[in-house]
Amino acid sequence: MKHPTLPLVATLLLALLWVAPACATGPALHTDHEDQARAAVQELLNAYAGGSRAGFAHLVSQDFSPQRQDYLNRMDQAARSEQAVQFEFFVEQVLIKDQTMTVTVRWNKKAQTAAGQTKTDGLTVFVFGAENGLWKLTQTRGDNPF
Amino acid sequence: MPTAHVVQRLFILVLVMLFSSSVFPALAAEIIFLGNGTDGGAAPKVTPSFPMQQRLNDLMDFGAYGQYGEDRSGMITGRVALQGDYTSVRGNQAKSFYRDDNKDHLMELDLKVYEKLVSDYQFQGEANLRKTDNQRMESRNAVVLKQLNLAVSNNENLFEFGDFYTDFSQFVMSASLEGANAELTLSDWLQTKTVVARTYESGKGLYQRDIYGAKVDLTPFADHPSVSLCRIGVQAVSVDDDTASLENDPGATDQDNNVAGIDGELRLRNGASLVFELARSGYIEDEDVVDRRIYGTALRIMPGYRYKNLLGVRYLAYRVDPEFRTLVGSASSDKQQHQITADWRINAAHTLSLTQNWYWDDLPNSDKAYRTRYNEQYLSLMSRPLEARRNFSLRTYLNNQAKDSNDEANTADSKTVTLGASVNDKLWEANVSAFGEFRHFTARPQTVDNEDFWRYGFNLSRDFDVFARRLYLSAGYTGNLRDNYGTEGQDMQHGLTFNGRYALAEPLSMNFGYNLQDAANTGTAQDYQINTRFLEFAYRLAEQRNTVLSLRSEHNDYEYDSAGNDYSEARYSLKLVSNF
Numbered sequence: 001m002k003h004p005t006l007p008l009v010a011t012l013l014l015a016l017l018w019v020a021p022a023c024a025t026g027p028a029l030h031t032d033h034e035d036q037a038r039a040a041v042q043e044l045l046n047a048y049a050g051g052s053r054a055g056f057a058h059l060v061s062q063d064f065s066p067q068r069q070d071y072l073n074r075m076d077q078a079a080r081s082e083q084a085v086q087f088e089f090f091v092e093q094v095l096i097k098d099q100t101m102t103v104t105v106r107w108n109k110k111a112q113t114a115a116g117q118t119k120t121d122g123l124t125v126f127v128f129g130a131e132n133g134l135w136k137l138t139q140t141r142g143d144n145p146f
Numbered sequence: 147m148p149t150a151h152v153v154q155r156l157f158i159l160v161l162v163m164l165f166s167s168s169v170f171p172a173l174a175a176e177i178i179f180l181g182n183g184t185d186g187g188a189a190p191k192v193t194p195s196f197p198m199q200q201r202l203n204d205l206m207d208f209g210a211y212g213q214y215g216e217d218r219s220g221m222i223t224g225r226v227a228l229q230g231d232y233t234s235v236r237g238n239q240a241k242s243f244y245r246d247d248n249k250d251h252l253m254e255l256d257l258k259v260y261e262k263l264v265s266d267y268q269f270q271g272e273a274n275l276r277k278t279d280n281q282r283m284e285s286r287n288a289v290v291l292k293q294l295n296l297a298v299s300n301n302e303n304l305f306e307f308g309d310f311y312t313d314f315s316q317f318v319m320s321a322s323l324e325g326a327n328a329e330l331t332l333s334d335w336l337q338t339k340t341v342v343a344r345t346y347e348s349g350k351g352l353y354q355r356d357i358y359g360a361k362v363d364l365t366p367f368a369d370h371p372s373v374s375l376c377r378i379g380v381q382a383v384s385v386d387d388d389t390a391s392l393e394n395d396p397g398a399t400d401q402d403n404n405v406a407g408i409d410g411e412l413r414l415r416n417g418a419s420l421v422f423e424l425a426r427s428g429y430i431e432d433e434d435v436v437d438r439r440i441y442g443t444a445l446r447i448m449p450g451y452r453y454k455n456l457l458g459v460r461y462l463a464y465r466v467d468p469e470f471r472t473l474v475g476s477a478s479s480d481k482q483q484h485q486i487t488a489d490w491r492i493n494a495a496h497t498l499s500l501t502q503n504w505y506w507d508d509l510p511n512s513d514k515a516y517r518t519r520y521n522e523q524y525l526s527l528m529s530r531p532l533e534a535r536r537n538f539s540l541r542t543y544l545n546n547q548a549k550d551s552n553d554e555a556n557t558a559d560s561k562t563v564t565l566g567a568s569v570n571d572k573l574w575e576a577n578v579s580a581f582g583e584f585r586h587f588t589a590r591p592q593t594v595d596n597e598d599f600w601r602y603g604f605n606l607s608r609d610f611d612v613f614a615r616r617l618y619l620s621a622g623y624t625g626n627l628r629d630n631y632g633t634e635g636q637d638m639q640h641g642l643t644f645n646g647r648y649a650l651a652e653p654l655s656m657n658f659g660y661n662l663q664d665a666a667n668t669g670t671a672q673d674y675q676i677n678t679r680f681l682e683f684a685y686r687l688a689e690q691r692n693t694v695l696s697l698r699s700e701h702n703d704y705e706y707d708s709a710g711n712d713y714s715e716a717r718y719s720l721k722l723v724s725n726f
Contacts, residue, residue: 034225034256051626052583052601054543054566062487065316066478067464069485069503069522073547080599083626083639084663084676088243090283093274093293095311095322102311102322108243108282114669116711117241117704121282125322127311139320139476 037094037103040128040135045107048075048146049085061129061136075146082111087145092123099130100138107145120145193262205261208726212690220261220269227254229721231280237713241704243282244715250280266300302331312341314361314381314475315409317425317444321345321474323357337363341383345474348391351398357474359383375413382406385473389434400433403473407444417452429471442470444477458489464505468512480507480514495533499526508552516553522546537572560589566601576608594632601626603641615649635668653686671708678702693724 047056053076064071079085086109093104108121122143128135196204196219204210204219211223229252233244259271274293278284294308306327313320325343332338339361348354361381367373385403392398407425423446428439444467450460461484468480483505490498501524508517526543530536544565551558566583585599607620621644628637642662649655663676682698702715 050624052581053545053564054568054583065320065476066466067481067483067505069501069520070478070481070505073520083665084674088282093309093322095293095295095309097311100311100313104322106283110241110243112665112672112674114672116671116706116708117674119241119243127320141321 033094033096033101034091036096036135037091037101040101041089041091041103041105041126044126044137045087045089045145048079049087051079051085053079059137061131061138063129063138065139074144078146082113084110084112086110101128101130101135102126103128109145193264193266193268196262201261205259211726220259222257222259223726224255224257225723225725226256227252227721227723229253229719231717231719233718234716235713237704238711239713241711241713242715244717250278252276252278252280252283263298267298267303268300270297270299271295304329310343312339312343312359314339314359314383315379315407315423315425316446317409317423317427317470317472317475317477318361318381318405318407319357319359319383319472319474320476321357323474325357334368335365337365339363339381344388345385348388348398351395352392353387353389353398353400354391355401355473356386356388357383372414372416373412374415375411377412378408378410380408383474387433399431399435401473402428402430402433402439403471404428405472405475417454419450419452421448421450422446425470425472425475425477427470427472429469440469440471442467442479444470444472456491458487460487461485462487465509468509480509480512482506482509495529495531497528499528500524516551516558518549518551518558521548521550535571537570539570540567541569542567556590557592559591560587562587574608576606578604578606580604596631598629599627612648615651616647617649618647620645630668633668637665637667637669637672639663639665639667650683655684655686657682657684671706673707675705676703688724691725694722696721696723
């Protein structure tokens with residue numbers, strides 16, 4: 001393990017100084033994009049880990065592309081063979097435009113299967129659409145975490 | 147390069163140049179107007195002239211955080227996060243996400259810049275930087291630019307550079323890209339989108355993938371008394387891998403894909419609607435190997451009808467040729483589907499949802515050995531039957547999913563029937579929920595997978611007042627029981643969860659949680675018990691900027707009935723987050 005270098009310490013101090021004058025009025029402006037994105041992805045991954053098709057389907061838009069029922073069937077089939085699923089994920093990118101939020105996520109997954117514990121990882125783009133105040137999954141790209 | 151290929155490229159490039167040169171109005175991206183935006187079609191206000199000194203002062207005036215009045219010309223805002231982690235792993239370390247005796251740091255900066263420009267235009271820039279030595283997060287221990295977006299826009303037009311998401315139509319393009327994007331409103335009934343971008347840089351056996359695309363949307367009948375929306379779109383996109391972007395990588399394939407299509411949406415005020423899309427694609431899997439382009443067609447039609455709030459019916463017809471390919475769109479090749487969905491509000495207390503879905507593959511020119519057909523019915527009834535208890539709700543559902551094939555051995559045949567119910571209520575100020583589900587799965591001739599499966603559980607949560615401060619507690623249990631016909635054994639899993647939050651003092655709060663996963667499975671050496679728990683203290687240093695310092699500890703124990711697999715993890719993290 002490397003010890004923190006001088007530039008690193010200096011950067012940390014600078015950053016701390018930067019955020020120190022924390023006094024003003026008004027709400028945060030558009031600083032919650034990553035929180036929204038993280039919450040939407042977390043809810044989806046939790047629903048899969050919970051193993052309930054109905055719970056997962058609630059988070060998938062009726063307009064999911066290309067085929068909603070096919071996607072749910074695949075998710076359901078994968079969930080049958082996995083137990084005690086745990087995800088660790090990192091948000092790489094969040095793009096919000098109109099009623100669409102695109103979240104690129106790097107994830108690691110642990111699950112108990114007939115072959116014992118398995119570990120997989122991947123990079124997935126989740127596309128969410130705003131429906132009645134909720135973010136519903138409308139498309140995925142890249143690796144399939146389910 | 148084939149002549150047809152050149153003609154398609156030229157056509158798309160002409161479209162790109164045509165729409166790029168139009169400096170007119172569009173469907174603007176999410177833009178923050180500094181007190182100068184308009185809502186509901188009101189006439190846009192013209193930005194007053196700001197002296198350069200004021201512009202600089204406004205930009206750098208971090209003390210005026212949250213003051214976004216019309217008299218402010220611009221600002222810099224964002225969020226910074228600093229985090230340090232220590233992890234320790236004992237036992238079989240190869241099974242853990244973490245490394246033993248490991249220290250990681252993470253610094254993230256999200257920077258946003260807004261500036262009013264001439265007329266009613268505004269500049270918005272956003273950059274996201276990250277530095278970490280966490281190898282699971284970043285392969286490089288350096289400052290990495292994760293996201294950059296620069297946009298000039300008003301309510302109608304958008305010129306965008308950097309990372310952006312664009313949505314032409316389902317079959318043609320809906321993707322995150324990196325490059326340039328222009329969305330213009332040429333008139334009340336004519337909008338255009340133009341994209342020149344790439345999906346990703348080259349590397350790891352992938353050539354850089356270049357994208358050129360254009361879209362025209364017509365929106366006639368805007369004021370028609372019977373029409374609430376009428377839109378017809380024509381779009382084309384060319385996708386080409388850049389072989390010059392990567393040297394000597396035999397694993398990389400030089401793909402080429404052109405997709406063009408027409409889509410539309412018609413919504414009448416009487417509740418009738420129609421959505422459709424027709425697209426045609428040309429695709430070369432690897433231009434270095436073969437020059438033959440394959441062509442395919444995709445079609446989707448979705449008529450619907452909604453009668454007040456009582457009844458909604460929607461039909462979907464979907465057919466995508468096996469040869470249809472879209473690298474930046476979304477389609478399920480070699481598939482035909484027919485789906486009917488209905489929502490019927492029987493009365494104020496009951497709503498019934500029905501879905502009938504058929505789909506199959508092995509369309510003409512498919513390379514599949516046999517056809518697999520799916521026939522599915524989904525029925526769900528949502529009830530709030532008690533007039534005096536509006537918090538009480540009951541949802542029951544029944545799913546029937548049948549799959550069969552036309553191969554001689556019927557290898558894909560199976561049937562799944564699922565019956566379930568969930569109930570929610572509020573009892574003695576506590577939120578209470580419970581659920582149960584039964585699933586019966588049969589397959590033939592491979593009956594070894596046949597099984598019955600039960601899921602059940604409950605959850606309780608409630609707020610308490612403890613020493614005049616809020617204490618929130620929740621507890622839940624989930625049980626799974628799988629009865630396999632082949633092994634004649636039962637797999638059982640139990641999950642137990644406790645979570646809580648207590649406001650210790652005005653700026654200090656505490657979160658804690660415990661989770662148990664226990665399994666007794668019939669398979670050899672498949673039993674396990676997983677205990678995870680965490681405790682977190684969060685201290686709010688400043689309310690307005692949401693400046694929070696948090697300390698979290700997390701312990702996870704994994705125990706198996708097979709030797710040599712047990713391991714345990716401990717993780718401690720200190721994090722500071724603040725808006726500015």
